[in-house]
Amino acid sequence: MxxxxxxxxxxxxxxxxxxxxxxxxxxxxxxxxxxxxxxxLKSYPETGGRSLAAAPGGDGGGGGGGGVFRAGSAEMDMEAKIQKAIDFKVEGHRCYKEKKFREAIGKYHRALLQLKGVHVIDGTAGSEVNLLSQAGTKMTEDQRRAVERTEIECYDSLTACLLQSELVNYERVKEYCLKVLSHQRDHFKAMYRAGIAFYHLGDYECALRYLRDAKNREPSDTNVLRYIQLTEMKMSKSCQRERESGKETQG
Incomplete structure (x- = not known):
């Protein structure tokens, strides 16, 4: 046999x-x-600790089909997250127009959460270990512009919503304005609202700096001019109190 x-x-x-x-x-x-x-996984130093599916040719066989499939899947996931973020942003705008500010805030946060997932796939989310980015998945230039534009609009709209609250969280307003300005330095509304936030937080020097930047962008804006005046008055009173306190100490 x-x-x-x-x-x-x-x-x-x-x-x-x-x-x-x-x-x-x-x-x-x-x-x-x-x-x-x-x-x-540690025994595969050439993959940087990746799973075999994420490594080139990581289909478990001799070919590279698995890596290509994984990268293609990640690209589809990235595109889906970007579109979902844009959809949430649009819903947030609708809620804002209807003066449903709390709902709008929720929509904008959900949009930003989707974009955080995009950054993880792209490998731009700080020090996070990113398996998919190591497979070669990166945003295209068009995707990067769409992500940045959506982030700016969401953070800008969040500050607008927060300023409508009865008890405004000025620390959060400041944080979001600075995020906008990190993307777009000459963003007028972010400059103005950052100035307002610093004013109410008692940091008058920073408030005046941002308000003056806003004035350079829009010299005739009455709201900016009013806050500059209020800030200068606060600074003047603060200096006066310091002088009086110094005299009392010397006396």
Whole structure:
């Protein structure tokens, strides 16, 4: 009989091959271990600790199809997240127009959460270990512009919503304005609202700096001019109190 046979005896087991002749057989456990050696992720330094699916040719076989599939899947996921973020932003704008400010805030935050996922895929989310970006998935220039534009609009709209609250969280307003200005330095509304936030937080020097920047952009804006005046009055009173306190100390 020419097919491969597995013969056993009470004392030893022999594997007979039609091409290679008989040789001592391995136990099933040993055969599986030799056919499928298992290594931890740390044992693949060339992949930087990635899973095999994320590594080039990581389909478990000899070809690179798995890596291509993974990268293509990540690109589709990225595009879907960007579109979902834009959809949430649009819903936020609708809620804002309807004066549903709390709902609008929720929509803008959900949009930003989607964009955070995009940055993770792209590998621009700080020090996070990013498996997908190592597979070569990066934003296109058009996608990058769409993400930046959506982030600016969301943070800008969040500050507008927060300023409509009865108890305004000026610390949060400041934070969001600075995020906008980190993307777009000459953003008028962010300059103006940052000035307002610093004013109410008692940092009059920073408030005046941002308000003057806003005035340079819009010299005739009455709201900016009014806040500059209020800020200068606060600074003047603060200086006067310091002088009076100094005199009392000397006396």
């Amino acid at each position: 020419h097919s491969t046979l597995l013969r056993s005896s009470p004392t030893k087991r022999t594997f007979v091959s039609e091409h290679h002749g008989p040789f001592p057989a391995l136990s099933l456990k040993d055969m599986e271990a030799k056919q499928h050696p298992i290594k931890s």
